[in-house]
Amino acid sequence: MRDIRVHDISKVFPNGTRALDKVGFELGAGESAVLLGHNGSGKSTLLRCLNALERPTAGRVEVGGINLTSARGASLRMLRRDIGVVFQRINLVPNLSAFQNVLFGAMGRQRGLLGSLSITASAEDRAFAMHCLERVSMAHLASQRADTLSGGQQQRVAIARTLMQRPSVILADEPIAALDPKAGQRVMELLWSVARDEGMTVICTLHNLSVARIYGERFIALVSGRKVIDAPAAKVSDADLKALYADADTAEDDGDAPGLSMPQAVNA
Amino acid sequence: MRPAFPCHKPSTLEKPAMNQPSQYRDMPTRVATPSIFTWLILVIFLALFIQGLSGAGFTPDRLLRGAGNLGSFFAQAMPPDFSRIGPIAKAMYETFQMALVGVTFGVILSLPMALLCARNTSPAAPVRVVCRGTVATLRTIPDLVWALIFVVAVGLGPLAGILAIIMDTIGFCARFFSERVEEIRPGPSEALASTGAGRMQVITGAVLPEAFPSFVATSLFAVEKAVRSAVVLGLVGAGGIGVELNTAMTMFRYDQALTIIMIILVVVIGVEQLSSAIRRRVL
Numbered sequence: 001m002r003d004i005r006v007h008d009i010s011k012v013f014p015n016g017t018r019a020l021d022k023v024g025f026e027l028g029a030g031e032s033a034v035l036l037g038h039n040g041s042g043k044s045t046l047l048r049c050l051n052a053l054e055r056p057t058a059g060r061v062e063v064g065g066i067n068l069t070s071a072r073g074a075s076l077r078m079l080r081r082d083i084g085v086v087f088q089r090i091n092l093v094p095n096l097s098a099f100q101n102v103l104f105g106a107m108g109r110q111r112g113l114l115g116s117l118s119i120t121a122s123a124e125d126r127a128f129a130m131h132c133l134e135r136v137s138m139a140h141l142a143s144q145r146a147d148t149l150s151g152g153q154q155q156r157v158a159i160a161r162t163l164m165q166r167p168s169v170i171l172a173d174e175p176i177a178a179l180d181p182k183a184g185q186r187v188m189e190l191l192w193s194v195a196r197d198e199g200m201t202v203i204c205t206l207h208n209l210s211v212a213r214i215y216g217e218r219f220i221a222l223v224s225g226r227k228v229i230d231a232p233a234a235k236v237s238d239a240d241l242k243a244l245y246a247d248a249d250t251a252e253d254d255g256d257a258p259g260l261s262m263p264q265a266v267n268a
Numbered sequence: 269m270r271p272a273f274p275c276h277k278p279s280t281l282e283k284p285a286m287n288q289p290s291q292y293r294d295m296p297t298r299v300a301t302p303s304i305f306t307w308l309i310l311v312i313f314l315a316l317f318i319q320g321l322s323g324a325g326f327t328p329d330r331l332l333r334g335a336g337n338l339g340s341f342f343a344q345a346m347p348p349d350f351s352r353i354g355p356i357a358k359a360m361y362e363t364f365q366m367a368l369v370g371v372t373f374g375v376i377l378s379l380p381m382a383l384l385c386a387r388n389t390s391p392a393a394p395v396r397v398v399c400r401g402t403v404a405t406l407r408t409i410p411d412l413v414w415a416l417i418f419v420v421a422v423g424l425g426p427l428a429g430i431l432a433i434i435m436d437t438i439g440f441c442a443r444f445f446s447e448r449v450e451e452i453r454p455g456p457s458e459a460l461a462s463t464g465a466g467r468m469q470v471i472t473g474a475v476l477p478e479a480f481p482s483f484v485a486t487s488l489f490a491v492e493k494a495v496r497s498a499v500v501l502g503l504v505g506a507g508g509i510g511v512e513l514n515t516a517m518t519m520f521r522y523d524q525a526l527t528i529i530m531i532i533l534v535v536v537i538g539v540e541q542l543s544s545a546i547r548r549r550v551l
Binding site: 053080081082087089090093108 | 455456458460462465469473477478480
């Protein structure tokens with residue numbers, strides 16, 4: 001069980017883009033938050049800072065009381081293996097099987113080069129990988145190549161890989177943006193039930209406000225890298241959320257995420 | 269009587285007269301005017317070309333005589349002499365082995381070299397520059413020159429040929445391997461890094477599996493290339509069937525030479541067919 005403390009982090013990219021501007025919040029162990037904001041608002045950068053895939057230019061991030069921002073090498077690896085990331089672009093190794101991909105989740109625990117290849121993995125790891133695949137109802141497709149699976153199936157395998165890590169924190173970066181609504185719903189249900197069962201701390205960015213309403217206990221919203229909303233979901237009105245995306249048309253759109261259908265979702 | 273052009277009436281929509289050259293003053297020319305630089309290159313090329321022709325004695329009567337000589341070569345080579353088929357087959361087998369052993373070592377050495385050369389897997393920029401320079405040098409020196417060097421170093425025989433093929437294969441494979449590694453999508457590598465995997469684990473887990481089919485295809489090309497060059501390497505004494513061919517030619521045993529050429533043809537075509545069949549399966 002780990003809590004997350006973000007102390008006023010800023011991120012300015014080398015090209016001068018200010019992606020985050022003094023964002024700070026605390027999330028208790030086992031709690032969950034949904035991160036909102038339109039494209040280019042800094043959601044993904046914030047999430048990436050929580051796994052040290054990006055380093056903030058100012059401020060610091062503590063996960064379970066340990067400073068992630070200054071961690072390097074082995075201590076960074078130790079921290080990372082406790083923080084599972086589910087990506088929007090699903091990021092499985094395409095020409096390996098679902099099973100092999102799930103095994104890679106154990107890499108952080110292994111030493112040496114060949115730690116988690118299917119030929120070198122321990123019997124225990126192999127069994128746990130199958131257990132993880134079962135947990136996401138993908139055990140029957142364990143030996144299928146990842147690139148032959150549908151988008152929803154691939155995201156479930158990616159979640160199984162995250163489970164293989166046995167993390168206490170899950171960061172999900174628009175996990176359903178690349179999926180059709182039905183597959184997206186199943187993936188969200190799975191993600192949340194897994195996180196609840198294991199008592200994980202979850203931060204999930206979402207584009208779809210109606211989905212956010214279903215799963216969000218707490219909303220954190222960013223506009224141009226600044227935190228504008230941070231409140232329990234019940235206290236955030238639909239109008240507030242709508243306002244968040246109202247100026248989306250005028251904001252710079254990096255066009256990287258598909259389907260900006262939030263306004264309709266609010267009306268529905 | 270019918271009017272010649274019944275529809276030729278003065279139109280209200282007066283079209284611009286197309287035969288007036290002044291109409292489009294800035295019309296692009298049919299061919300872009302070559303710059304001085306282009307002219308210069310053209311002149312240098314022509315000078316070199318003409319000098320090359322005359323230097324080589326590229327004259328019709330020499331070509332005619334050559335064709336005659338070729339005729340007498342084939343006349344003497346026909347029918348091919350299969351009496352020494354045993355030693356020839358053995359030499360061909362040795363040639364093939366040289367290629368196989370050389371490529372195997374070459375590919376094994378190419379892998380780390382490629383990872384050090386590729387932008388996304390190289391540990392540091394200076395390492396990358398040095399490795400790229402090394403690979404480029406290996407590639408620039410022709411295999412026959414390598415063979416000459418290694419004949420001096422380790423003496424006549426297949427070992428010199430194998431070493432030459434190793435050098436040639438590294439120059440070829442390390443370059444294409446590293447280019448493939450640079451084309452890897454960053455996503456899966458980043459996903460593994462996010463689980464706490466180390467640099468080498470990311471390479472074995474995400475980079476190599478994705479690049480593997482391409483590595484196999486490139487290695488098979490290297491085998492084809494090596495079999496062809498192994499044939500020639502014998503000419504400078506680096507073992508294999510080239511030695512047999514050289515001997516047959518200098519002793520004017522064109523009938524035996526033809527047998528050797530035919531066997532080379534069969535083996536090279538066979539290797540190419542086999543390798544493209546495997547490539548189709550892997551890719």
